[in-house]
Amino acid sequence: MQTIQTAFVYIVIAIFFSCNSKEKNKESAKGEYSKIETIQQNPELEKSIHRGNSVYNDFCVQCHLPNGKGTEGIFPPLDGADWLVEKRTESIHAVKYGQKGEIVVNGVTYNNMMPPMGLTDREVADVMNYIMNSWSNTQDNMVTVDEVKAIKK
């Protein structure tokens, strides 16, 4: 009897762990904004993040994935990316005009190209706000349409 019970527990644990990654993905797809309190204090940012979530799912998710982790060496991560924090202007530039050539993100070199997505300045701002406030990322300083507009090729 003891053995059967133990076996049952093991099976439950096995099922839970083997599909756990799937469950996690489900969560992030809904838009797992990290600092809810900060965002709620700024309704404009909240709206922008919400719109940015749709832009992300249409233009970015295929490569950067729902969890924002990308694929090491091929598609750089957005979750926890030092590039997003340290190179804000370059990040906006990359989303607005595409990115080509070598970049280093979290110590890993990437040398691919991201085509220009053809987004409006507003969509660029929205998706930047989404990315900068999703997963483990937080950024109180909202990206505005004017900030995007000011960044030239």
Added chain:
Amino acid sequence: MKTKILPLFLIVFFISCAQQKENDVEIQPEERSYEFETVFAEVDIPWGLAWLPDGSMLVGDKSGEVTLVKEDTSTSITTGFDDLYVRGQGGLLDIQPHPDYANNGWIYFTYASSQGEGEGGNTKLVRTKLEGTNFTNTEELYKATPNTTAGVHFGSRIVFDKEGYVYFTIGDRGNNEENPQDITRDGGKTYRLHDDGRIPEDNPFVNEENAKKAIFTYGHRNQQGIDKHPETGEIWSHEHGPKGGDEINIHKKGANYGWPVITYGVNYSGTVITEETHKPGMEQPVYYWLPSIAPSGMTFVTGDKYPEWKGHLLVGALKFQYLELVKLDGEKVVGRQKIAVDIGRLRTVKMGPDDYIYMGVEGKGIVKIIPN
């Protein structure tokens, strides 16, 4: 007792997740017996690639630039495609000269177009003629509707069959709820036309009320590779699945390939689209990839430069950055082999008129595979 429980634990662990394919044809590592030569580098996203009878090469960049490369000289061609819509996966897509180009001079293009009502774009097929450094006499043959601002799933590839019909693909435009299963709507379809754009009288849905009569097959997601089988003449294509479930299909007139009612994939987020993988009246793929390789570009290997690959299929794996050789026995996949590992994001692969394989690689250009 523990020794009996551990194997049970492992078995349950490995079978309880759906994103594993049982009894798959295992992919073999690369055995490099060839070299690569970049023949043209002045292109960012080489989507369209084709040759004219004099051996000159037409290279299309998704951004809209077209270059004619002849030996060591390259000439920029003015397309005049003023309605080109470059957004997300949309832009200048495939290029295919008419099989009788030498006599009629027609070159076919698909591209995302903003023409017509509504904000956004949808896929368009045109034919045009090259005169000097311009395309002229451009004729619109098909324009899908409605325009939308969705950034995904424009398709598109073009191929001619043995009878001279032109086939082209349009993806579901991200609207899988409405488009792929509805023959009165564009998107998620392969289309067949006469070379001048007329609808063939024996197209499968010509007698269906309100149907888009150019449709040849439906229930597709996003087909970015197509070719004519060198022996049977059948039209083969592949399509991107969502997460998992990329497929190779053979086109049968009027057939439904099932998206999104049946699929081997799940949403990017991991959520389930459908539990169904089979249904009566819906075609099963020749092969499906799980996990996805994100297939782009496709050609059968012909000629005598690569005797061991001849008759098999080459498919670019955007996601894993290699070229995959899919070995066939008739309509069955019997082997898989990696080629050009770490080459980069491979957009297109074609057999050149010199029987060499040419790959279009993002950020690198056109790369030729030369056997040692």
